[in-house]
Amino acid sequence: MAVDDVxxxxxxxxxxxxxxxxAMRGRDLVRQILTFSSMAGYARNSVALSPLVTETVRFLRASIPVTIEIKLSTTASSDxxxxxxxxxxxxxxxxxxxxSLAMEEKGGVLEISLADIDITPDSPVFAEDVKPGEYVQVIVRDTGTGMAPNVMKRIFEPFFTTRGTGMGTxxxxxxxxxxxNDLQGTITVESEPGMGSTFRVFLPKAGTKPKKDQRLAQGVSTGTESILFVDDEEMIVAxxxxxLERLGYRVTATxxxxxxxxIFSSDPSGFDLVITDQAMPxxxxxxxxxxLLKIRPDVPIILCTGYSATASREKAKEAGIKEFIMKPFTRHELAQAIRCAIDA
Structure with a gap:
């Protein structure tokens, strides 16, 4: 809000x-830790990688030094x-x-590519537990410093870093x-000191039509519906x-x-959506x-939470809650969740 006001x-x-x-960097780090510890769930659907990778590369270009050239190639017939x-x-x-960190001193070339690959039982470069089938191969290759074998053995260990204190997590x-691993895929790495590194990610193909990724849409969704907003913290309510009012909605907050x-009981049909925090005393x-669902079973509800052992995306869905979003979230993320809940 403050950014818009100046x-x-x-x-x-x-x-x-x-x-x-x-703040977003801090949020993303927490989400990474939650992802690694399996405390943060995801709602998975069929998704096409090419447009998603292309959009991600645009983001990367804004954050990676100009001394590093980014090359993108997507040749997968189905992704x-x-x-x-x-x-x-x-x-x-x-x-x-x-x-990019491996090339920060001298610059170089970052290659990102998508390709098809069929994995057979006798493929020697893959882990033994990888099932044969059709995969999408995501390759990330750099011309940086490379890694020694003793470093390469530990790169996937949590909190292992070759950078100095305060330089990496x-x-x-x-x-x-x-x-x-959670996506039933596998990852390999090839590297030599002074010769750069190549990471290959193999993800099994899905057989269904991909859903449109709404997060790639431009602009912030708006509306005119009536929303009941509930959070025990006054700052968050404000x-x-x-x-929400700037987005055009009529809001009752408490x-x-x-x-x-x-408030809801006095006029159940007067609200098009309820947004509530999870952790309230x-x-x-x-x-x-x-x-609220006992009063009106069809009311769309969005549940917001930082982390709670008693709430998850799956539990929320089972309870009849339409959307589940993790704090902290941006205005854009909230706006999208609102439209998904109301328009579903």
Whole structure:
């Protein structure tokens, strides 16, 4: 909101954008740790890799030094895999970032490519537990410093890093390894000191038509519906109400879930959507959602949470909740979740 309010003051707007960027980096690190520890779930669907990789490369170009040339090649005849777009982007961003760090002193070439490959039982370069079949091969190759064999053996270990203190978390490649394994794929690495490195990710193809990735759509979705917004923190309620009203919605906001039940009960058909936090002291978001669904079973509900052992995407879906989003989220992410919940 603050960034939008200072269009006429470019220096201040740039400072705020930097603050926001730093906050998002912190958020992404936490999500990486949650991904590695299997505490963060994903909703997987059939997704086409080519447009997703192309869009990710655009993001990379803005963050990777200009001394590094990025080459993209997509030759896969079919590139549909069963995954969440966030997983694919996280995988690719981490591999590309790792490659760019290996070339930060002298520059070089970062090659990213997609190709088809059939894995057979006698393929010698793959792990024994990889099932034969059709795969999409994602290759990330750099011309950087390369790695010695003793380093290469440990690169997928969590918190292992060859960089100095404060220069890296050591989580990037371990997260990649976790994602690939979770997607029933495999990853290999080839490297020699001074000769660069090549990472190959093999993901099994999906047999169904890919769903359109809504996250690649430009602009922020708006609407005019009536929304009940519930969070026990006044600062978040103020942000939520202000953000939603700027998007065109009519908003009723409260910090008390019990009050939210009373407000909703007084006019159940008057609300098109309910957005609630999960971790609230008097009543959890899941419990609130169940109470509201008893009053009106078809009301769309979005559950927001940072991390909770009692709430997950799967549990929310079982409870009849339409959308589940992880904090902290951006205005764009919230706007998309709203449209998905209402328009479903």
């Amino acid at each position: 269009d006429d003051r470019p220096p201040v707007q740039n400072y705020l954008k930097n603050v926001l960027k730093a 549909t895999v069963l995954a969440d777009p966030t997983e694919i982007q996280q995988l690719l961003m981490n591999l590309a970032t790792n490659a 050591g989580m990037g490649l371990s997260v990649v390894y976790g994602i690939v 942000w939520g109400q202000g953000t 910090t008390d879930p019990a009050e939210a039940v009373k 008097a009543m959890s978001g899941m419990r609130l959602a169940k109470k």
